[in-house]
Amino acid sequence: MADEKRTWQAVLEHVETALLDGTLVPGDRLPGERALAAELGVGRSSVREALRVLEVLGLIRTASGSGPQSGAIIVATPRGGMSALLRLQVAAKGFAMKDIVGARLVLETSVAEELARQEHPTLADADTLLSAMDAAELTPAEFLTLDAQFHLSLAEATGNAVIAATMAGLRGAIERYVLEGSERIEDWSATATRLREEHTAIIDAIRSGDPDAARSHTHRHISGYYAQITS
Known part of the structure; x- marks a missing residue:
C-alpha cells in the first residue's frame, strides 16, 4: 500500500x-x-x-x-493553498448567482483599474490563457474554465495576495454559473468569439494605461454575459 x-x-x-x-x-x-x-x-x-x-x-x-x-x-498552474478554504466555504454556502456576479463586478473592475495604473503590469499568464482560448477544438466547458483562470490571473497580477486568494476562492462558483448558463446559449461559437474580443479589449486597456477603459470593459464583459444567460 x-x-x-x-x-x-x-x-x-x-x-x-x-x-x-x-x-x-x-x-x-x-x-x-x-x-x-x-x-x-x-x-x-x-x-x-x-x-x-x-x-x-x-x-x-x-x-x-x-x-x-x-x-x-x-486549466491552471499550481498556487498556494489559502484559496482552498475559501472554495470550500463558497461551496458550502451555495451563494446565489447574482451575489457572485455582484462580488465579481466590485472586485474585478478594481483589479483592471489597478493594473492599468501600474507602469509594467505582469500579464504573461493572461496572454497564455488568451492564446489557449483561441483553440478551435475547445469544448464550452474547457473554454469557460480557461476563461475563469484568465480572470484569476489578472487578480494575481496585482500582487495583492488577499485579492488573488479571494478570486481563487470564487473561481469554482464562477465556473459553475458560467457553464450552466452556456447551456442556454444558442450560438456558442458567436458568444465565444465575443468573449475573446472582450478579453482582448480589457488587456489592451490595461496595457495602454487607461484605468477608466479597463474598468468599463471589465464591467461590460461580466454584466453582459450575466444578462445573456438570464434573459
Whole structure:
C-alpha cells in the first residue's frame, strides 16, 4: 500500500513539476492515461489517482471518450493553498448567482483599474490563457474554465495576495454559473468569439494605461454575459 501511494504521488509530482517549470501551460493536453503510465513506468491506476487529485485541485479538467477533446487539459498552474478554504466555504454556502456576479463586478473592475495604473503590469499568464482560448477544438466547458483562470490571473497580477486568494476562492462558483448558463446559449461559437474580443479589449486597456477603459470593459464583459444567460 505504501509503495502504491508513493507511485501515484510520483505521477502527481511529475505533472506539477512540468506545470511549475512551464513545460506544460494552460491549454495543453496531457498524454493519454496509457501513454502517461508507459512514460513514467507506473500502473494506470496510479495515473488515474494522480489525475483525480489534479482535477480536485483545479489544475486540470478531464473529459471521457476519444478524439481531440478527450483526456485531460491543463486549466491552471499550481498556487498556494489559502484559496482552498475559501472554495470550500463558497461551496458550502451555495451563494446565489447574482451575489457572485455582484462580488465579481466590485472586485474585478478594481483589479483592471489597478493594473492599468501600474507602469509594467505582469500579464504573461493572461496572454497564455488568451492564446489557449483561441483553440478551435475547445469544448464550452474547457473554454469557460480557461476563461475563469484568465480572470484569476489578472487578480494575481496585482500582487495583492488577499485579492488573488479571494478570486481563487470564487473561481469554482464562477465556473459553475458560467457553464450552466452556456447551456442556454444558442450560438456558442458567436458568444465565444465575443468573449475573446472582450478579453482582448480589457488587456489592451490595461496595457495602454487607461484605468477608466479597463474598468468599463471589465464591467461590460461580466454584466453582459450575466444578462445573456438570464434573459
